Amino acid sequence: MRGAPLRVYTILYLLFLYAPIALLPLFAFNDATIIAFPLSGFTTHWFTDLVANAALRQAVGNSLFIAAMTAIFATLLGLCAARAGAMARFPGKGGIIGFVMLPLVLPEIIVAVSLLIVLRQVLGLNLNNWTVISAHVLICTPFSIAILNGAFQNLDPSIEEAAMDLGESRFSAFRLVTLPLVMPGIISSMLIAFTISLDEFIIAFFLTGANPTMPVYIWGLLRFPAQLPVIMALGTILVALSVTLLIIAELFRRRGLARAGIKDTGGFL
Amino acid sequence: MGLGSFAKSEGGRAATLLAPPFLYALALLALPILAVVLFSFWTQDFMTIDTQFTLANYREFFDKPIYGVLLGRSLMVSGIVTLVTVLLAYPVAYFLSFHVPSHRKSLWLFLITIPFWTSYLIRVFLWKVILGYNGVINSGLVGAGIIDEPLSFILYNVNAVIITLAHAFAPFAILPIFVALEKIDRSLIEASRDLGETRLTTFFRVTLPLSMPGLVAAVLIVFIPTIGDYVTPELMGGAGGKLIANMIQTQFLQLNNAPMGAAIAMVAMVCVTAIALVFVALNRRWLRGRG
Numbered sequence: 115m116r117g118a119p120l121r122v123y124t125i126l127y128l129l130f131l132y133a134p135i136a137l138l139p140l141f142a143f144n145d146a147t148i149i150a151f152p153l154s155g156f157t158t159h160w161f162t163d164l165v166a167n168a169a170l171r172q173a174v175g176n177s178l179f180i181a182a183m184t185a186i187f188a189t190l191l192g193l194c195a196a197r198a199g200a201m202a203r204f205p206g207k208g209g210i211i212g213f214v215m216l217p218l219v220l221p222e223i224i225v226a227v228s229l230l231i232v233l234r235q236v237l238g239l240n241l242n243n244w245t246v247i248s249a250h251v252l253i254c255t256p257f258s259i260a261i262l263n264g265a266f267q268n269l270d271p272s273i274e275e276a277a278m279d280l281g282e283s284r285f286s287a288f289r290l291v292t293l294p295l296v297m298p299g300i301i302s303s304m305l306i307a308f309t310i311s312l313d314e315f316i317i318a319f320f321l322t323g324a325n326p327t328m329p330v331y332i333w334g335l336l337r338f339p340a341q342l343p344v345i346m347a348l349g350t351i352l353v354a355l356s357v358t359l360l361i362i363a364e365l366f367r368r369r370g371l372a373r374a375g376i377k378d379t380g381g382f383l
Numbered sequence: 384m385g386l387g388s389f390a391k392s393e394g395g396r397a398a399t400l401l402a403p404p405f406l407y408a409l410a411l412l413a414l415p416i417l418a419v420v421l422f423s424f425w426t427q428d429f430m431t432i433d434t435q436f437t438l439a440n441y442r443e444f445f446d447k448p449i450y451g452v453l454l455g456r457s458l459m460v461s462g463i464v465t466l467v468t469v470l471l472a473y474p475v476a477y478f479l480s481f482h483v484p485s486h487r488k489s490l491w492l493f494l495i496t497i498p499f500w501t502s503y504l505i506r507v508f509l510w511k512v513i514l515g516y517n518g519v520i521n522s523g524l525v526g527a528g529i530i531d532e533p534l535s536f537i538l539y540n541v542n543a544v545i546i547t548l549a550h551a552f553a554p555f556a557i558l559p560i561f562v563a564l565e566k567i568d569r570s571l572i573e574a575s576r577d578l579g580e581t582r583l584t585t586f587f588r589v590t591l592p593l594s595m596p597g598l599v600a601a602v603l604i605v606f607i608p609t610i611g612d613y614v615t616p617e618l619m620g621g622a623g624g625k626l627i628a629n630m631i632q633t634q635f636l637q638l639n640n641a642p643m644g645a646a647i648a649m650v651a652m653v654c655v656t657a658i659a660l661v662f663v664a665l666n667r668r669w670l671r672g673r674g
Contacts, residue, residue: 117482124478127471132499132554134509137519138501141512150517154658189406198401204394207401214404215413219603221611221655228415228637231422235432235641252411255404278593309500315614320635332504336618342508349505356500364493 138353142346149342160347167344173331177312180243180327182330184250184311185304192303193256198264199259211259216257225249226320232323241323249317254307261306265299265370298370305363309356432642440646448628454651457627458658460541460616461609464548468605469598471549472556476597477555477590480564492561499554500666507618510547514538514619522560547615552608556601563597564590592670599666603659610655627651 145157147378164170195214198207217225229249233239269292277287315329322330332348335341423440426433444450479491498506513519514537521533537543567590573586613628620626627647634644 117478120474120482121524124475127475127553128494130550131495133513134550135498135501137509137512138505150511150515150522151420152522170591190409194400194402195404198397201397201400202393203652207397210401210405214408216402216408219607220412221608221628221652223611223613223631224416224419224648224652225412227631228419229411229643230635231418231641231645232415235422238416248411252408255407259404263576313502315504316612320632329502329504329659332502336504336508344507345508349502352505353501357497360493360497361502364489369491374586 119251124195135353138349139286140212141343142350144346146345147340147343147347155220160343161351162266163344164347164351170331170344170348173326176243176325180246180250180318181311183247184254185308185314187247187251187264188258188307189300189303190256190349191255192262193300195255195259196262196266199263200269200271214258215259217253222253222314222316225253226317229317230320241321243323243325245321245323246327249321250307250311250314253314253317257306257310258303260298261303261367262299265296268371269295295373297372298366298373301366302363302370305359305366309359372374392522398454411562419648422642423649429641430639441650444650449652450627450647453625453627453630454654456541457610457612457651458628458654460544460548461532461606461655464545464552465480465602465606465611467545467549468552468556469560469601472553472601473560473598476557476560476564479561479568480567492558495525495557496554499551503551504614506545506551510550511538511618514543514546538619539624541620541624543619543621544607544616544626545623547611547619548609555604557609558598559604560594560597563594563600567593595666595670599663602662607649607655607659610651 140153142160143156143158144153145155145159147155195211199211223331226249229245233241233245239245242310273295274287274291277291278284282290313329315333318327319333326334337346417481422432424436424438426435426437426439476496479488483491509510515521516533516535516538520537521530524530525533537546571589571593572585575589576582580588610626611628613632615627616626616629618623620629630652631644631647631651634640634647638644
C-alpha cells in the first residue's frame with residue numbers, strides 16, 4: 115500500500131504526542147507519593163485528598179469564573195470582528211483585523227509584562243480576577259475570530275437580505291436568521307476560549323491577585339513533591355473534562371456545517 | 384458623505400462593528416507595549432520610578448555578558464525547536480492531506496489536538512517524569528539491560544527544554560502545513576507526473592513550493608512564542624538551561640526592576656521580529672527565484 119511508511123511514522127508521532135498524557139492516570143491511581151516507576155498499587159485516595167483541599171477548590175472556582183467571563187467577552191468581540199470581516203471592505207480593514215489578530219503571534223510574556231506595567235505602575239490598580247480576564251480576552255479573541263470567520267464565510271448573505279425584503283428590520287433579521295445559523299460557531303468559540311483561559315499560566319502568573327488561578331496554584335505545588343499525586347489526580351480529571359468539552363465543540367461545529375449545507379473539510383482552526 | 388450615510392453604507396457598518404475589538408486591542412495591547420518602550424528608558428529605585436530619559440538599562444544589557452548569553456541561548460533553543468518541530472510535523476501533515484480519506488480527516492486532526500488541550504504545566508511536569516534520573520526512559524533502558532547507568536544528558540539541560548517544547552508546539556506546526564497542503568490543486572501534481580517527473584522531484588518542484596505559505600506560518604507560530612516561555616526552561620532546564628524569558632520574569636516579579644525587565648523584553652522582541660522578517664523575506668526571494 116502506498117504511504118505505508120508515512121502511516122507508521124504518523125502513528126509513532128501520535129505515540130510521542132500522547133506519551134505524557136498516558137502517564138497521568140497511571141500515577142493518579144498509584145499508591146505512592148513518589149512519581150516514578152515501578153508502580154506500587156491501586157488507590158483512589160488522591161482523588162479524595164483533591165476534593166478535601168479547600169485552597170485548590172478555591173483556585174478551581176477562580177479559574178472557572180475567569181474562563182467563563184473570558185469565553186463570553188472574547189466571543190462577543192470575535193463576533194463583531196468576524197461579522198465585519200464578512201462585510202464590505204473599507205480602507206484599513208485588513209490592517210485593523212491583522213492588528214486584532216496580533217496576540218496570536220506575540221510571545222505571551224510580552225503581553226504579560228506590558229499589562230503588568232500599565233495596571234500596576236501606570237494605573238496603580240490592584241491585581242484581581244478581572245486583570246487576568248482582561249488579558250485572557252485579549253489572547254482568546256483571535257481564536258474566536260478564526261472560528262467565527264469560518265461560520266460567517268459559510269453563510270449565504272442572500273438569506274439575511276431575503277428576511278429584510280420580507281419586512282424584518284436589520285437587527286431582527288440578524289437575530290432571527292443569521293444568529294441561529296452561526297450559533298454552533300459561537301458555542302465552539304466559547305468552548306475554545308474557555309479551555310485556553312482555564313489552562314493559561316504564563317500571563318496569569320503575572321496578573322493574578324491574592325487568589326491564585328488553578329494553573330498558578332499547580333505551579334506552587336510543583337515545588338512540594340508530597341502534593342504531586344494530588345496534581346496527577348487533578349490532571350486526570352482535567353484531561354477528561356477537556357476531551358469532553360472538545361468533543362461537544364466538535365459536534366456543534368459539525369452540526370453548523372451540516373446546517374449550512376457544507377461538506378466537512380477539517381477540524382479546528 | 385455625511386455621518387448618517389456613512390453609518391448606513393455597508394463599509395461604514397463594518398467599520399462600526401470592527402470598532403470594539405479594535406479599541407480593545409488598542410487599549411490593552413498597543414498602549415501597554417508603548418508603556419513598555421517608555422519604561423525601558425526609565426530607571427527604578429526600589430519603589431520609585433525615575434522618569435529621566437536614560438539608556439542605562441540598554442547599556443547594562445550589552446555590558447553584562449549574562450543577558451547576551453541568555454538571549455543567544457534563547458534564540459538558539461527557539462531555532463532548534465522550530466527546526467525539529469516543523470521537520471517532524473511536515474510528514475504528518477502530508478500524510479493527513481494526501482493519504483487519509485477526506486471523511487476521516489477531522490478525526491485524525493482531532494486525535495492530534497487532544498493532548499494539547501490538557502494542562503500545559505502538568506504536561507511539562509510529566510516530561511520530567513519521562514526523562515528524569517529514575518524516569519520512564521532510564522528505568523526502561525536499565526531494566527532492559529541496554530545501559531548500566533541512567534542517562535543524565537536528557538534532564539535539567541537544554542536538550543530537555545528542546546524535547547518538551549518540540550512536543551508542546553507540535554499541533555501549531557501541523558495545522559498550518561496541513562491547511563496549505565489541502566489547498567494544493569491535485570491536478571498540478573498529476574500534470575507534473577504526466578510530464579515525466581518522478582514522485583520525489585514532483586514533491587520538491589511542485590508540492591513543497593506550493594506548501595511554503597503553511598511552512599512559513601508554522602515556523603513563525605512556533606519560533607515567536609517559544610522565546611516567551613519561562614515555564615519549560617524553569618522546570619526542565621536546570622541551572623544551565625535558563626532562557627531570556629526567565630530573566631524577564633525575575634526582573635519583574637523578584638527583583639522588582641520593571642524598567643530593566645522592560646528593556647530586556649524590548650531587545651528580545653526586536654531580535655525575534657527582525658529574525659522573523661528576514662526569514663519571510665528570504666523565503667519570498669527563494670520562491671520568486673523558482674517561479
